[in-house]
Amino acid sequence: MNARELEISAIPEPAETPSGPVATILGPFLPVVRPEPRTPTGFYTDTTVCIGCKACEVACKQWNQLPSDGLNWSGDSYDNTQALSATSWRHVKFIEQFASAGADAPSRWLMMSDVCKHCSAAPCQHACPTGAIIYNEFSNVYIQPDICNGCAYCIAACPFGVITRSDLDGHAHKCTLCYDRQRDGLIPACAKACPTASIQFGPIDELRDRAHRRIEELNSRGTPSAYLYGEAPTATYSELHSFYLLVDRPSTYGLPESPFNPWLRMRGDYLRSLLGGLAAIVAMILVWTLRMP
């Protein structure tokens, strides 16, 4: 595998966490020292080499101590995880494209390890009213579990259906891009565990170069359908810091064909709200003025 551990850098010692009821109430309001920005990092997932072993799912569950979701046989190929959730931050998808009996078309089995896209302009971050969702020093989208109050707005905002609220603690959870490991100079557990380097981690610019080279290689080897999803911004969405190499339509993998950032429409929506209110107030006062002696 070509993913490598980053050098362990000077890591600031975490401050003593204050405890007690006063600290619980006031803690989130106290000022904090922001870490210096570091090289933006992310994931590049090459779905053509994924073998569906689910080592990433297991490594993620284990490292992040995520509880089991139970043993549910879905009947959907090997996909028993079914969806990303507060307790499943990696989800391996299986798409069986087998030709009908007697048909001549080639068959194939697509697999893809799905995760939070760490959008560079993330709707979940725009939405979060508590400031729990931040871009950390690696430009990853991170939910601070001690701040989140479980309002669920981020769930509604995410166009990729990544976040859910945990029934255990009432907070929203998703992939942290192994923030704790990154701070200690380690690569995320899923990328570390992936035996085929389908999941690659590193500085985002490096990953993009690598992905472009891979596309050229695949195209020259007779896979013209290979393309990158989310590595560059579109008119309606920012670039993703977790992007994919795909060989079929995005919707086949359960990804939106053209993601849309709902915040592009916020100003207009506020204006229409104001218009709705003003129309009523003006009409009402007009009638009062005309009808009152």
Place this chain on the structure above:
Amino acid sequence: MPTCTDPASPMNAAGYASRRVTKPPNWHELVAFDMLFNNMTTGLFVVAAAGDLVSRPAFGPLTRLAYPMALLFLTIDLACLVLDLGHRFRFHHMLRVFKPSSPMSLGTWCLTAYSIPLGLLSTIEVLEMAGIREIPAWMRLASITTGIPFAMGAAMYKGVLFSTTSQPGWKDSRWLGGYLTNSAIAIGCAELLAIADLAGQGPVRAIRTSLLALLAINLGFLATLIVELRPAIRTLKGGHRLDLMLTLGAALGVWVPAILILVSGTMPTIASAIIDGIGMVLVLAGNFLVRRSIVMLPHHENDDGIVARWDGGS
């Protein structure tokens, strides 16, 4: 979904295409009540404040009751907001940042700011009603004028909160905010009419006529909203039920009350007060139905035989 046992399935090649990508938030009835009480408090305040500014002698006896009632509705609204959180004791975390990019943050700050003049006005009214002391007029005026923009902000944010999401239906409803803010004023007017009938004072006829005008305008906003929501509703399993609920909401919340109020204008005082009261209850019931249909929309499955795997948890 493709399965090993059904290799000839036409869905094989489509993979996950038939599944909805987004997940619905954990918002249910309580949020529909929150939307209603938000409109009940902000609408009543704005209408009462407008009355106070237009003619204090005419509307004074009504606003005396209106402000404390608006405070009561605000308290219920805040209770809904708190109870709906995953971690209720962290409601105050909403106030640790001011984030205009988040309609929920802006809305929480508007509600908080609105609660101050509203609380002050309610206290003034109660003190004066109890004959404890006469409060200087400038104090009332200052509270009214500072309260109006925050009350409007608190009414406006809710629709924008829903329309700036990635959820089916909500994301396409450009006029949801316009509809909700507009109906807040209509609801407030219906409440003020009921207060006027109860108190047996105030410019009842003028309020009644203005309510008729507001219901007519509100119908326009609601029709636009239904047109926007319909394409998403049509793709849902049980979508026709949602459609029916919205139509019923429009009938109960606009048409029937409008007819009742037209009739009540021709009746003797007691009968007209009763009919106005029924009209107000119907306005609230209809508006609740519309709000509930909107809140529950993303919880409906797609009408393609594919069961949505995630129902948003609790």
